[in-house]
Amino acid sequence: MFERLAELAIRRSRLVLVVAVVAVALMGVLGAGAFGKLLGGGFDDPASQSTKAAKVIDDKFGGETNLVLLVRADDGRVDAPDAARSGRALVADLKKEKTLTNVVSYWDTDIPGLRSRDGREAMVLAHVTGTETEQKENATEILDAYTGDTDRGALTVEAGGGAAVGSELSKQVVDDLVLAESIAIPLTLVLLLFVFGSVVAALLPLAIAVIAVVGSFALLFLLGSVTSVADTATNLTTALGLGLGIDYALLMVSRFREQLAMGASVEDAVRRTVSTAGRTVAFSAATVAAALAALLVFPQYFLRSFGFAGVGVVAIAALSTLFVMPALLYVLGHRVNSGRLPWAKPGRSGTREPLWGRLARTVMRRPALTALPVLAVLLVAASPLLGITFGTPDERVLPKDSASREVSTALRDNFDGSEDSALNIVIDQPVSKAPLQSYATELSGLKGVVRVETSTGTYADGADTAAGPANTALGRPDAQRVNVVSSLTPKSDAAQTLVEQVRALAPPAGTHPLVGGTDAVLVDSKDSIGGRLPIAIALIALTTFVLLFLFTGSIVQPLRALLLNAVSLAATLGVMTWIFQDGSLSSLLGFTAQPMEMSMTVLMFCIAFGLSMDYEVFVTSRIKELHDQGADNETAVADGLGHTGRIVSAAAFLLAVSFFAFGTAKISFMQMFGLGSGLAVLIDALAVRGVLVPAAMRLLGRSAWYAPGFLRRFHNRFGLSEGGPEHAPAAGPAPTTTSYETNTKGVKDTTEV
Structure with missing residues (x-):
């Protein structure tokens, strides 16, 4: 397949580029209408009791107060x-x-x-x-x-109220997106110029990133036309499309320039680039998509929309890299090195970086001595997870000076209970006056309840007589609505306890009340996400294990990757808890400390896990090739990191920039997503790939490549191989970096990840 892609790029390069330009124009037209298709909210479970209560209130009482x-x-x-x-x-x-x-x-x-x-x-x-x-x-x-x-x-x-908060959030999402892009794109270009040392080479990854971003908006428009998609998906798809587009294109351009430096013709360089780096792009995209696909197990459309959109954006980034980039490289040929900058060193188009090889050898000489301090730092960073609590978004995610947030603060400070955060109970059947009065009286006696409003009166302090006027709009012949207003801080532990107490209270005989409201939504969301989270984690672990086994032929490598990824992700989530829940940097970043937003935390986990597998593939691929050639474990790891270290570190910094740009957002959970995802990428690329991987490989020794006999035979038949046919370079100058190897099928190979 990859050979056919290379031939298509060589023989029909201009046609491919024309089609790409037309496709981008069409995607741009579609993407322009994306914002009109996106929705706010999406954090509640459609099958939960609180959602059912809201639906009955909408149908029979004109809707909850929003x-x-x-x-x-x-x-x-x-x-x-x-x-x-x-x-x-x-x-x-x-x-x-x-x-x-x-x-x-x-x-x-x-x-x-x-x-x-x-x-x-x-x-x-x-x-x-x-x-x-x-x-x-x-x-x-x-x-x-x-x-x-x-x-x-x-x-x-x-x-x-909710409607006002949603309106402000929608406007702020657009403002945050524009600001993040205005920071990320110029800064990324500067970093690409530094990495490549050539203007033309630096612009190529940015071109693929633009295609990915434009395609992501078109995808959001299409998805929003057929299903519910959260408006904050624009931020994710932009960051992910920009980052992965650059990530994948960086591999392709680096590989192509290396082949040219080795003396290959333009045609052979394109063929070799697609058959090696192209395979890596395809496999890496599969690992990221598999992690994001796990979001589809959750019923909340906030998470499901990120699952659909995230998988789509990964596919767009990979396909544009596999189809458009080879055509661009063929058309440019040796001009890919045009515009060489003063700091660029001649002959540095290869990817071998002695620093990474020396670091790996240093680690493997004393694996425990070098790895334990790094592991200790990561575990300390993860320690705030011991006190983590979860919540759902409210007006506090907005800046302190936002109008809807100021109103919410005034309601809590100046009124006896806030109607906006009341528990809304609905009984979807006829209820006699006496049982309703008795039920309301018992509700009013619960700790923290200020008053209970019904169609028969307003009750307080467990009194058996009406303590205020009736609200006849709360009653119908076939249904009754009860509002429980409390003095408790919304979404606090006490408020959530009140939800459980209200649901446990004996209702009027023969009735089945549904309890809704903001605190009930939080309780239901935690139950819903918490109940499905083990399934999502199991799916991610299973798909990762299978893909890495097919790639390496070992059952130990996938286990090692899962364990190290878990450590790096725990450290990232711990730091985010320390910052956003404990409020350690609240004055610097300008947010209000509050419990971790559960949906965004799950989302960040899935994205960070997928991206860490990206770098796992980059590094493990090269190590495996050297090992299969016959190199001992230490040599394979050192030389493998020596060849891939510069690409991994450069890709990580470029990807982190696109995420860190969202640290400038005014919405606090988008700040958390941007900073957390960027930090996860850097921890994985530097601490895990640079130190923990070589240490683990040295300690595991030959057992790192173990697989039972029947699985080894299965892999020999069905396993994934990155190497393609070797194309001898045309006569030319001596190569600046060479690495002749043999893959598992005995084919002479110079695979570069």
Whole structure:
């Protein structure tokens, strides 16, 4: 197959490039509409009790409260005549809006909990209708019309709640993406110039990265047209497309330049590049895609959309590298080295780097002495995981000065319980008045509950009599809704305990209440993700084991790779916990410390694992070739790292740059994703590949390549081989770096990863 790809690039190079240009143009047109197809949220399980409760409330009660307008009297109290008159006019206007339902306010209910303790502020509650996409658009229109500098008489209006947070998040995602790209692309180009020492060679990986990024937006448009895709997927696909596009192209360009330096003709250099580095790209892409595919086991569309989009972006990056890059290399030929920069050393187009070989030999002379300090540092970095806690995104992921976050803070500080974070109980069947009163009374006696609102009254402190006015909108002949408002900090341990207590409380006879609300969503999300996480980890481990076995023919190598990857990932997650949960760098990065966002943590784990396998393939491939040639274990490892070390380190720094650029984001969980993914790449490429791999290989010795006889025979028949046919270089100058080897099938090989 790879030979055919090489011949296609040689014989139809210009046609391939024309098709590529047309394809990129078409993808650009499709990708321009991607943002209109993406949704906010996606962190809840569609089959959970909280989601079912929200659906019943949507169908029968006009929806849960997702918009809270904080109305502040400009002078005096909200009960003052002018303020009250303006408040009633505001509510009347809101009730006329076609995109709002369940508009409830202090002025038309006299519910004390809707007025602040000092009497200067009041709440107006509402539900923004529509799908996730429509809610974003509708909320934005409402916010533009009713908040900010709009004239509301004696009142000032600000917006909070889920719909307002979602609207701000969508805008911030776009701003963060533009800023990250404006940092990552120029910085990446500078690093590529430094790595290659040639302007033309440096631009080639960037060209593949652009194709991958444009293709990723087209893919998001197509996916968003048929399924739910989270809006933050744009950030992931951009970082992943940019990083992997450069990563894979770096392998191809380096290999091509090495072949030219060895005296091969342009045609033979293309053939050799595709048959060797091209195979590595294909296999590496498979390992990354396998890790991302594990996200599809989760029901949350936030994670599933990253699974679909991530696998697609990896495929786009790999395919563009395998089809477009060989054609570009053939057309350019020796001009790939044009634009040589002053610091570039003649003859340094090969990939052998003595530093990495010397490092490997130093480690293997005293494997325990050199590896134990590195391992100790990684384990210390992982130690914050012992105190990790998990949450779901809320307004705190936004900057402190964002309007919706300021409203949420005011609601918690100035009111007796926040309606926005109330538990929403729905009973989807008729309930008599007396049992409903008894149920509400018991609910009001639970620790932390401020009041319970029903169609029969408002209850507090476990009293058996109504402690406030009834809200008739909460009752229907065929269903009842109960709002449990507490004074507990949203998403705290106490708030989650309250969810369990409410669900455990005996309901009216013959009924089956569904409990929803933000705290219930958190409880259900933790149960849902936690229940499926072992399945995802098992799938990742199994596919990794199988792929590495097919690649190496050993059962020890996959186990060694899984163990070392686990250590590096634990260190990365530990550092992220120390930063974002413990708040160690909150003042520097400008975020609010809070529990680790569970979905993003799982996502980061899958991506970091897949990328670490990328470098595992790069290094292990070369070591295996030398070992199969007959070199002893120490020589194979040292020379293998000597040949691949520079590529691995360069690729890691380039990939890390694209991730670290998202550390500038204003959304805290995107900061965590960017910094965590970039750190994971660097730890793996430097500490693991540079120190722990040679140490482990030295300690394992010959057993590193062990496989039972029947598996060895299976591998000989079905195993994956990177080596292709050797193409003798044309007559030319003596090669600057040579490495003649023999692969497992006895074919003379100069495979370079």
